[in-house]
Amino acid sequence: MTSARDDVLSNIRRSLGVTGHEAPRIAAVDERLARAAPGVVPARGQLDPAARLALFRAQAEAVQASLAVAASAKDVPAEIARYLRDNNLPATLRMGADPRLAAMDWGATTLAVTRGPSAGDDLNAVSHAFAGAAETGTLVLVSGTDNPTTLNFLPDNHIVVLRAADIDGDYESVWTRLRATFGKGLMPRAVNMITGPSRSGDIEQKLLLGAHGPRRLHIVIVGD
Amino acid sequence: MSALPTSENFKANAHAALGDAQLQKALGHVRVNFIERRASAAAGLPEFEALRDSARDIKNHTLAHLDLYLEAYEKNVTASGGRVHFARDAKEACALIVDICKAEGARNVTKGKSMVSEEIGLNAAIEAAGMAAVETDLGEYIIQLRGEAPSHIIAPAVHLNKEQVEADFRRVHTALPEGRNLDAPESLLAEARGILREKFLDADVGVTGANFLVAETGTSIIVTNEGNGDLTQTLPRAHIVIASIEKIVPTLEDASQILRVLARSATGQDMSVYTTLSTGPRRASDPDGPRAYHVVLLDNGRSAMLGTEFEDMLRCIRCGACMNHCPVYHAVGGHAYGWVYPGPMGAVLTPSLIGVDKGGHLPNASTFCGRCESVCPVRIPLPKMMRHWREREFERHLSPASVRYGIGVWAFFAKRPALYRLAAGIAMGALGLLGSARGRFRKLPLAGGWTDHRDMPAPQGRTFQSQWKAKGGRTR
Numbered sequence: 001m002t003s004a005r006d007d008v009l010s011n012i013r014r015s016l017g018v019t020g021h022e023a024p025r026i027a028a029v030d031e032r033l034a035r036a037a038p039g040v041v042p043a044r045g046q047l048d049p050a051a052r053l054a055l056f057r058a059q060a061e062a063v064q065a066s067l068a069v070a071a072s073a074k075d076v077p078a079e080i081a082r083y084l085r086d087n088n089l090p091a092t093l094r095m096g097a098d099p100r101l102a103a104m105d106w107g108a109t110t111l112a113v114t115r116g117p118s119a120g121d122d123l124n125a126v127s128h129a130f131a132g133a134a135e136t137g138t139l140v141l142v143s144g145t146d147n148p149t150t151l152n153f154l155p156d157n158h159i160v161v162l163r164a165a166d167i168d169g170d171y172e173s174v175w176t177r178l179r180a181t182f183g184k185g186l187m188p189r190a191v192n193m194i195t196g197p198s199r200s201g202d203i204e205q206k207l208l209l210g211a212h213g214p215r216r217l218h219i220v221i222v223g224d
Numbered sequence: 225m226s227a228l229p230t231s232e233n234f235k236a237n238a239h240a241a242l243g244d245a246q247l248q249k250a251l252g253h254v255r256v257n258f259i260e261r262r263a264s265a266a267a268g269l270p271e272f273e274a275l276r277d278s279a280r281d282i283k284n285h286t287l288a289h290l291d292l293y294l295e296a297y298e299k300n301v302t303a304s305g306g307r308v309h310f311a312r313d314a315k316e317a318c319a320l321i322v323d324i325c326k327a328e329g330a331r332n333v334t335k336g337k338s339m340v341s342e343e344i345g346l347n348a349a350i351e352a353a354g355m356a357a358v359e360t361d362l363g364e365y366i367i368q369l370r371g372e373a374p375s376h377i378i379a380p381a382v383h384l385n386k387e388q389v390e391a392d393f394r395r396v397h398t399a400l401p402e403g404r405n406l407d408a409p410e411s412l413l414a415e416a417r418g419i420l421r422e423k424f425l426d427a428d429v430g431v432t433g434a435n436f437l438v439a440e441t442g443t444s445i446i447v448t449n450e451g452n453g454d455l456t457q458t459l460p461r462a463h464i465v466i467a468s469i470e471k472i473v474p475t476l477e478d479a480s481q482i483l484r485v486l487a488r489s490a491t492g493q494d495m496s497v498y499t500t501l502s503t504g505p506r507r508a509s510d511p512d513g514p515r516a517y518h519v520v521l522l523d524n525g526r527s528a529m530l531g532t533e534f535e536d537m538l539r540c541i542r543c544g545a546c547m548n549h550c551p552v553y554h555a556v557g558g559h560a561y562g563w564v565y566p567g568p569m570g571a572v573l574t575p576s577l578i579g580v581d582k583g584g585h586l587p588n589a590s591t592f593c594g595r596c597e598s599v600c601p602v603r604i605p606l607p608k609m610m611r612h613w614r615e616r617e618f619e620r621h622l623s624p625a626s627v628r629y630g631i632g633v634w635a636f637f638a639k640r641p642a643l644y645r646l647a648a649g650i651a652m653g654a655l656g657l658l659g660s661a662r663g664r665f666r667k668l669p670l671a672g673g674w675t676d677h678r679d680m681p682a683p684q685g686r687t688f689q690s691q692w693k694a695k696g697g698r699t700r
Contacts, residue, residue, distance in 0.1 A: 008527060012291045012294075016530055029296065029474070033439060033440050036476065040275050044270075063493075063497070119425075144507070149513055175480070185440055189502065189507055189510055190502055190503075191501040193499035194497065194498060195493075195495040195499075198498075200363075200449060201449070201491065203381070203409040204253055205254075205379070208413050210417065211450035213455070214451075
């Protein structure tokens with residue numbers, strides 16, 4: 001008996017009228033995979049850095065994320081403490097091992113910081129973004145010890161730190177950045193593109209925040 | 225164990241739907257919200273039409289090289305530590321998934337929203353094997369409680385009103401206080417969040433679908449707003465992706481072209497909240513994520529659609545825009561279509577997947593108004609394909625005798641123009657005379673399907689052809 005794999009592939013080839021060994025077809029596929037050419041890239045993200053940041057901010061706020069700008073990395077802990085205080089949230093914070101977060105002086109705040117992935121009992125978490133895409137105000141986070149994926153989804157309030165220099169205009173620039181970091185064709189286990197806090201419109205089409213993921217998404221942009 | 229279709233009963237289903245007051249109230253939301261939101265999102269992106277062309281071209285290129293892209297995808301999934309399994313049909317796909325769940329010693333399986341899992345009847349297969357299958361998308365969870373199928377491919381509970389959801393939650397969530405207030409959608413959502421959070425944390429295996437499979441990297445991509453797909457795939461020991469073979473795209477760039485038209489066409493968002501790219505299982509240094517990553521690639525009739533007049537249907541990205549804009553869907557909702565895929569895309573796809581003998585009524589449920597094609601992000605010529613199915617149905621002698629007899633009579637005259645003009649002239653003249661008093665008929669023999677619901681306007685007494693001739697073929 002032939003395997004399901006062989007049957008599916010040979011059915012496809014029979015329908016297409018090909019053998020799978022045609023050199024031009026193979027070359028077309030190899031070339032497309034190797035070149036990874038961008039297609040139509042929206043003009044809206046093609047901006048200088050200041051305008052790109054402004055677009056990112058406008059797009060993120062349009063999807064109910066909140067956003068603050070910290071002049072430098074050392075101002076981030078105070079901004080996060082302020083955000084939690086202003087929203088009457090407990091002064092707790094879960095984070096991964098990201099060296100950029102680890103280098104910040106959390107001791108200067110009253111925040112009770114714990115480290116590691118989430119098992120579901122953390123109200124607040126902070127992650128460091130890999131990049132941002134200004135065209136839709138989208139955060140891009142990658143999995144790993146530095147920023148465990150569970151922090152993106154289990155806590156009620158997710159705070160994400162993003163360097164202004166890591167804001168790209170479009171998704172294609174993010175792919176380029178991923179390839180530069182991880183290698184062509186290679187990916188971290190998870191790349192999470194996050195555009196606003198969790199929501200559902202499943203009951204009478206009424207848009208409600210906080211379906212299964214975070215109810216709030218707060219973005220802290222680091223200037224330098 | 226595929227979901228059992230009732231598409232053969234479309235006529236009766238549609239009649240029942242038209243008389244269902246709850247359903248008609250709920251469908252009012254579809255007619256307004258989806259259409260306005262899509263129009264506004266499309267208008268907000270100057271490149272939207274160019275991106276639709278790009279999305280169509282990517283899909284066409286991929287389908288023409290599907291065998292090679294599947295091999296490249298499989299190689300890259302394997303290289304990242306995942307496993308790819310092929311399934312010829314629904315039964316094989318269910319068996320593969322049940323076997324993986326058993327090998328994991330699973331008792332609880334959570335599920336992200338997946339139309340392919342509905343197509344293969346996966347929940348029933350998992351439950352028959354003695355495990356619990358819990359839908360975690362809010363809409364899917366609600367309809368699972370009700371024992372229903374989704375009535376829309378992206379808004380599965382769109383046929384329900386909040387009072388119905390409240391009644392279901394009170395019936396099923398019996399551990400919660402009876403007197404609790406569930407008046408507002410907010411409180412219903414909060415209750416579901418609490419209940420499902422426990423399910424996420426208890427799950428042994430998570431099953432999700434895929435919006436895209438990226439050949440370049442061996443990545444599966446899911447797009448959600450709730451985050452349920454992410455909790456489903458991140459927390460359990462194993463993640464199983466069930467996806468059909470046409471979900472392949474070559475590169476990340478190709479995926480982002482289509483992402484730009486997907487959410488805008490579906491919900492009118494510029495981007496869904498969570499677009500998640502998953503590549504293989506947890507890495508050695510990862511603190512979280514599944515330890516096993518499987519992809520089940522389903523054919524189930526799709527390879528046979530390649531190279532036929534229905535190949536274009538394989539471009540479909542399941543955004544739901546065609547049903548959101550369909551006057552027939554607006555009138556009868558999704559359940560009347562009788563299987564997994566409703567609306568125009570369902571009318572084309574269903575006969576391909578379950579056979580024209582069972583799904584042949586659906587392509588007739590169209591006014592050919594063309595709105596579906598005009599909003600389709602990958603420009604599928606849906607009306608043309610519904611016509612192809614009508615031809616096939618006719619060729620296979622599946623249409624009712626009255627229709628076949630009527631078409632036969634019409635064809636006899638159509639092939640004899642002089643006779644046609646004579647007969648039509650006599651008929652129009654007679655009807656014009658008979659109806660001249662009231663200007664319309666309340667009943668006409670052989671036309672009960674029309675006159676049972678509205679009057680038939682009386683002809684003015686002359687045929688179109690004779691009027692055209694009298695004007696010498698001029699339009700004015």
